[in-house]
Amino acid sequence: MQICSIVSSKQFASCNGKYVFVASARRLISGNGKKEAFEKTCNSNVLVGSLDSNWNDNNNNNGLEECGQEEDIVPELKNEKKQEKVCGGKVRYNDFNIQMLSKSLFNQLFGDVNLKSDCKLINSSLEELRKHNLLTKQEEVSDVAIDLPKLKGGNLEEHFWNIGEEQCGAYRKLVEDLISGEAPSVPQNWVFKPGWTKYSENGCESVHFPQEKALVFDVEVCMSEGEMPTMATAVGKKAWYSWVSPDLVDGGKKYNIGNRTYTTDRLIPVESGPKTYGFDLKRKLKDPMIVIGHNVSFDRARIKEQYWLEKTGSRFLDTMSMHVCVSGVTSYQKALLKSGNRIDGENDWMNFSSLNSLSKVHHLYCGTELEKEKRDIFVTGTLTDVRNEFQSLMAYCAGDTLATFNILVKLFPMFLERFPHPVTLAGMLELGSAYLPVNDNWTRYIDDSNRTFYDYENETKHLLTQRANHACSLLEGDKYKEDLWLWDQDWTVQHLSLKKSAKSNLKNNEDNIVVSQEGETTKKKSRKSKKKENESVSQDEEQPSSEIDSKKLKQVNKLQEMIDSKSEVLSNQPHVLLDEIESNEFASEQDESSIALDKKFNHLMNMQHMFPKKVPHLPGYPLWYRKLCLKFGSENWIPGPVLISTGMQVAPKLLSLTWKSMPLHYIRGEGWGYLVPYETNIKVENDQLIPKDKFIDYCKSVKNSVICSCKKIEGVERKEKVVDKEKIHEEVQTSLVRFICNKLPNKKLTKKQKEDKLCLEQISRDKIIGFIKLPHKNGKDLNVGNPLAKDFVSKFSENELGSSDEKAQRIIQISRMLSYWRNNKDRVEGQIVVWLGRKDIEPDLQGLGLGAILPQVISCGTLTRRAVERTWMTASNAVDDRIGSELRAMIQAPSGYNFVGADVDAQELWIASLIGDxxxxxxxxxxxxxxxxxxxxxxxxxxxxxxxxxxxxxxxxxxxxxxxxxxxxxxxxxxxxxxxxxxxxxxxxxxxxxxxxxxxxxxxxxxxxxxxxxxxxxxxxxxxxxxxxxxxxxxxxxxxxxxxxxxxxxxxxxxxxxxxxxxxxxxxxxxxxxxxxxxxxxxxxxxxxxxxxxxxxxxxxxxGAVDFLHLMLVSMKWLMGEHARFCLSFHDEVRYLVKSDVKYQTALALHITNLLVRAFCVRRLGMSDLPRSVAFFSSVEVDTVLRKEADNECITPSNPFGLDKGYGVLPGESLDIDAALKKANGVIGVHHPATGECTD
Structure with a gap:
């Protein structure tokens, strides 16, 4: 009998010290294929596990593992290679039912390795997996058969070292040559002339661009005049160079400084002259060139050639990123460095690190700090200020350049020692070449987002205004005192006092008519009137004084009603209202009723002289409302509470917001929280003003199937569960049970409190009200400043934050819509977009409104060496209720180009689990x-x-x-x-x-x-x-x-x-x-x-994840050559810009890159195989925009019609490995499928 193949199955592993059978199994026995035949061949040295009832004579068989001395092995199995469990291209599994690479790929990647597993470890691992019920067999995935490009070395480890060296070796040598000697002497006098000037031993001369291949570079920008460069200095091995902006020399007349539309002719040329075109680049522009700077991405964004669609040979090395790699710190350490506090013997690490500024880094490596006072002129000054201080500011710029050079001399050898693999440097250089193309849709996107934002913001303001105006009605009859939200607002009002009428026939009546807080009118008698209170004072002797007083009061009452109805105008200039009455502007149409009203109130027009010269701001309105209104005569005055917004403290009160159905409340020093019907460790200020009866009634009304542990609430069935008095109900059916049945949170209970049952009856009796802070996302001790901020508006959909008012619900919905654009608007609008002209792009693309953004990526910005960028690397995907969240889709490829990219699936989890396995x-x-x-x-x-x-x-x-x-x-x-x-x-x-x-x-x-x-x-x-x-x-x-x-x-x-x-x-x-x-x-x-x-x-x-990214970048560079331009890395994503005729080859290259990189990582950890499930990307996106999923329409409030109907952007393609192989015809990147050689 001959066993021709072995495949591991589910659940049994045992042997008599010599063999392991992983069973229950389905077996394929050559010959009769019978289960009995297999069992018959077993002797006492073999313990066969329980055989699977799903016996299959044609497909599967039991897993037999070597577990003893070689002489004890069944002869038929002696030649069976370890871990190779298929015959003739069948699917391969390892000992744990994990499907592995096909035999063909295994041989290409791991053919030089033959490792054996420890039988005891395998057994113990199987037992552990069984404990977790994890030995199930997953669905089989089709194998992939493809010839990989010929590796650059005897194995994967040699391959990646060699291609890394190919890509960074020339740049490393340029840097090493640059720092091998001292920098040239700094010029003492700088030429005030547009463009580049070279300073050498032979004097100074104008040049189109620096003639050296390694430069330390620094740019200064006059920020008040825009983002374009003002001056720059550079130093090479042979000479110094200075660059002066034409704007600085001619005062900005040529380019119109106020215009923020930037073009390449305002940028600094570093590699080309004025007659050089930005396409069909000559070989010379492809030669390696290295530019070094501190936070060099800022300088790169001002360099002309970097905006060309075709990539040159220049790369950028950042001394700040190298410093973070060599001497970076945690956020905690950074705080200590900023504070300057140091305890001898406890903070020795401070001798080996610093903050990231140029001055601090120079002090760490070179021993001295830099003078930075002159920098303020670039931040706050004008071009005139810079021009007046030209020599000193140019010397300041040169000082930064020299400091960067000195840091480089010390830091670069340390970096190479601590990061010896060439892939690290090559990956950092590639990350520093990020490029995002845009077109006219970019400006349209910003306009649409702003327009939509302001429309919804105005709707919010209108709804809030309505709520504020309605709340004012609570002043009448002191109704505000019974409101669970507005009781603590300042309801004091200012009185409108009418002057005495000197010319009135009623000269004996000296009563002052005063508008009370309640809006009613009262008589305030003078001393003289008190003496004559029994005398008859009248305008007409035929009329009794009481009738005249009553008539006068009615007139004033009528006037007060008109004050209320036209408060914004009348409170500031009452005569305006009277003029309107006089000219019939109050009447919507001239009919008999309006004429009658004019006649009826004509006598009031004669009372203008009774208004004081200086009218109080909104008399008769509560103080909290007056704070929301502009004073009449102020700039941009508009009547009504126009200052109101969702960021004001009164807003949640006006909206009657609740948290878990309980009223929100604000306490200074504690932030926002909610009121509860029991005592807490936070006292509510002025709690005697709280409408407690109303609050208790409110608590009783919020039933919602609430179950109290101590007594049945009317209409609610009692819960038969004993709850520990010191704990909260573990099963909260609704929010109210937390407040009615809860014990005091974060407070030790007294013996009496433990014995009592906190229930509705006790609440009604004690009328105790407490306060609990809203949960802050960063910790319970922090205060919540605004429950309508972006971190809380999402809670509305989770039924935690709420309101019974429809307008409030609408405002919260709008707040959620506004949150993204409110937080990102400035950063998006602040992107430096440079539009490409006739000399910058090939003729076929001219006139299409093309431009580019260079993301200012810090290639190693954190302690873990993650790349950092403020806008693009944190950009979220489009969300249907977030204005402007379609940002990524506004990066759009030029005609004839595509984006190709992929998301590394569960990257960090895989790395961590691989380390454990x-x-x-x-x-x-x-x-x-x-x-x-x-x-x-x-x-x-x-x-x-x-x-x-x-x-x-x-x-x-x-x-x-x-x-x-x-x-x-x-x-x-x-x-x-x-x-x-x-x-x-x-x-x-x-x-x-x-x-x-x-x-x-x-x-x-x-x-x-x-x-x-x-x-x-x-x-x-x-x-x-x-x-x-x-x-x-x-x-x-x-x-x-x-x-x-x-x-x-x-x-x-x-x-x-x-x-x-x-x-x-x-x-x-x-x-x-x-x-x-x-x-x-x-x-x-x-x-x-x-x-x-x-x-x-x-x-x-x-x-380790950063290593993974660097390996991917280097592999793609090897597979694609100059045919793919790196765009950006988002989290675990990578995106490339390629010409459309190689888009499918690029997609396949990405799949193969994932395979090669994971196989490399596996080999580095001493393993010799790779699971099929992680060998290739789940999908590679081929698209014309930079969205995450190729079929996402990115519908948002600012893009309601989607990308297809709104922008004419068709869906892209998502290609798994099988689809990519078919579309690319097996061609991996620019490598010929037969020879594996690069055709670039």
Whole structure:
């Protein structure tokens, strides 16, 4: 009998010390193919697992693994290659039911490696996977057969080193040559002439551009005049250079400084003369050139050739990015550096780092700080100011250039030592060449976004104005005192006092008519009138005085009604209202009724002289309302509460906003919160003014199936559940149960309070009202300043923030729509868009309104070496209710070009799980974490987020955030805060319980194992931290004298964390892929207390992801040559701009890049295979705009018709590996499919 193939199956693994059968299995036996025939061949050395009832004679068979001495192996299996489990191109699986690469790809990528697995580790891994119910077999994916391009070396590791060296070697040599000697002497006098001037030993001369291939460069911009460069200096190995803007020399007459439409003729030429065209570039412009600067992306954005569609050979090296790589710090360390506080012996890392400014970095590496006073002229001054200080400012600019040169001399060798792999430098140079093309749709997008924003903002203001005007009616009869939101506003009013009438026939009546707070009129008698109060004072002796007084009062009352109806005008200039009455402007049409009214109130027109000369601001209106109105006569005066906005403190009150159905309230020093019917540790100011009866009635009215634990509420069934008095209900059906049945949060209860039952009856009796702060996203101790801010408007859809008023709901909806553009408008409009002219683009593209944006990318902007950019790298995808969120889709390829890009699936999770699998058993899926990452599916809840959510009892989305945070090094306390942030109603105890359960399940338990030579007779070898501490105390020894380094055990991620902690604790932590070193300020020898261990763990994964990105950029450059221009990297995405005739070849090149990079990473960790599920991108997007998904219409309030109907942008294509192979006809990039050689 001959067994021709072996495929691992599900659940059984056992042997008698010699063989392992992974069963229950389906077997294919050559010959009769019978189960009985297979069993008959088994002897006592083989233990066959329970056979699967789904026996299949044609397709599948049991997995047989070598597990003993070679002489014990069945002869038919001796020649079977380890881990090769197919015959004739069948699908390959590893020991853990993970589908692997096809045999063809395996041989091309790992043919030179033959590793054997440890049988004991395999067995233990299988047992662990069974505990988590994870040995299910996933759906088979089709194999991919393709001939890869010929590698540049004997294996993948040599290949990536060689192509990295090809791409960065020439630039590195230029830098090394530049810093091999001292910089030329700085000129003492600078030429005030437009364009470039060269300063050498032979004197100075005008040049079109610097003639050297390595320059240190610095640009200065007069910010008040726009974003165009004002002056620049550069130094090479042979000479100094200065550049002066024509704007500075001629005062901006030529270019009209006020015009912010920028063209390339206002930029600095660094590689070309005035007659050079920006297309069909000559070979000379393709030669390597390196420009070095501090935050060099700022300088690059002012260089002419960088805006050309065709890429030149220049690259940009950033000393600030290199400083961050070598000596970067955490945000906590940065705060300490800014404060200047230092404790000897505790902050030694400060000797090895600094803030990122040029002056501070120069002090760190060169020992002196720079004078930066002159910089203020560029920030606040005008071109005239710069012109007047030309020599000193040019010397200042040259000083920055020289300082950058001096930093480069010290820093560059350190950088190469700590980041030795050429792919790192090559990737950084590629990141620094980002390019975003735009067209006329860019300006249309900004106009549409602004127009839509202002329309909705005006609607919001109108609705708020209506609410404010309506609220004023509560003044009548003191109704505001019974309002649960407006009771604490300032309702004081100013009186309108009418003057005495000197010319009136009623000279004996000296009463002052005063408008009271309630809006009624009263008599205020003078002393003289009191003496004669019994005398008859009349205008007509035939009329009794009482009738005249009554008539007069009626007239004034009528006048007051008109004051109320026309308050904005009358309160500032009453005669305007009287003039309107006199000219019949109040009447909508001249009919008998209007004429009658004019006649009826004609006598009031004669009372103009009774108004005071200076009328108070809006008399009769409450103070809170008056603050919302402009005073008459002020600039841009408009009647009504025009100053109102959602950012004002009165807005949530006017909208009657609630949190979990309870009224919002604001307390100075505590921020926004909500009122509750029980005592809390925050006292409500002026609580005697709260309408408590109204509040208690309100609480009773909010039933919504609320169940009180102590008494049945009318209409609601009693809940038969005993609730601990010190805890909140674990099952909250509605928000009110939190307030009615809750005990005092964050406050120790007295014995009496513990005995009492807090219920509606007690609330009604005690009438106690407390205050609970709204949950802040960054921690419970922080105050919420505006519940209508972007972080809270999303809560409206989650039924946490709410209001019963339809207008309020509409305002909250609009606030959500405005949030994106409000926060991003300035950054978007501040983008430097340079429009391309006739000399810049090829004739076929002229007249199409093309331009470009150079994102100011800091290639290594964080401690983990992530690239940073303020606008584009943080740009979100289009959201249907966010104005302007279609931003990414406004980056549009020129005619004849396409964007090609992809999103690396679960990049950080894969890296972390790969580290764990390699550490544990050198096989993919050997740990539960690794298996879930590779084979887990959301559809059957076997992915890690679903598993965590189900086990802990939280939502999958919450579990996803917490999972990522944990992998980045966050601890249990941080997980508790996240749980509370996601679920504000969750009790502290519940959050702590769930967080602990989650960490035990994932990270595991921390154990300390005795050294082999310590207490050898003691059977117990593993102890908790507490137990280990007791043993150390007993024997008077330190941990490291008795115990091995502590390990995590029994968790799904234990192996991964053990390896990450090993790397983080090493003397020189390095990334696992390219060997990049951690910042000097974070290395363990700078940190005696290990306070930065979580940061180091985070660094390993995140910095490993940066290695992954650099590898991708270098691989794509190798596969595509100059045929693909790097655009940008968004999070885990990459995007390239290519001509349309190679778009499918580029898509296939991206798929192959993913394959090569992942295979390289696997090999670097000592593994020799790759799962099929991660070998290729799930899809590569081929599109004409920069949206994330090629079929997304990006419909938003500012783009209601979508990209197709609104902009004429058709959907793109999403290509998996099979589609890409077909579309590209097997051609990978610009490599010939037969020879694998580049045809570039």
């Amino acid at each position: 390699a550490y544990h058993a050198k096989q993919h899926g050997a740990t539960p974490f690794g298996w879930m990452t590779l084979s887990g599916r959301k559809s059957d809840s076997t992915d890690m987020h679903s598993v965590t959510a189900k086990a802990v009892g939280i939502t999958r989305s919450d579990a996803k955030v917490i999972n990522y945070a944990r992998i980045y090094g966050a601890g249990q306390n941080f997980a508790e805060r996240l749980l509370k942030q996601f679920n504000p109603d969750m009790s502290v105890e519940d959050a702590k319980h769930k967080a602990k359960k989650m960490f035990v399940m994932t990270k595991g338990k921390r154990v300390y194992k005795l050294l082999d030579n310590v207490l050898p007779d003691n059977d117990k070898r593993e102890f908790t931290k507490f137990g280990a501490r007791e043993i150390c105390r007993l024997y008077g020894k330190n941990y490291d004298e008795l115990f091995e380094a502590p390990k995590w055990v029994e968790g799904s991620e234990s192996a991964m964390f053990n390896r990450l902690e090993e790397i983080a604790a090493s003397d020189e932590p390095e990334t696992p892929f390219l060997g990049c070193r951690l910042s000097r300020a974070l290395e363990p020898n700078r940190d005696t207390e290990d306070q930065f261990v979580p940061t180091r763990i985070n660094w390993v994964v995140q910095s």
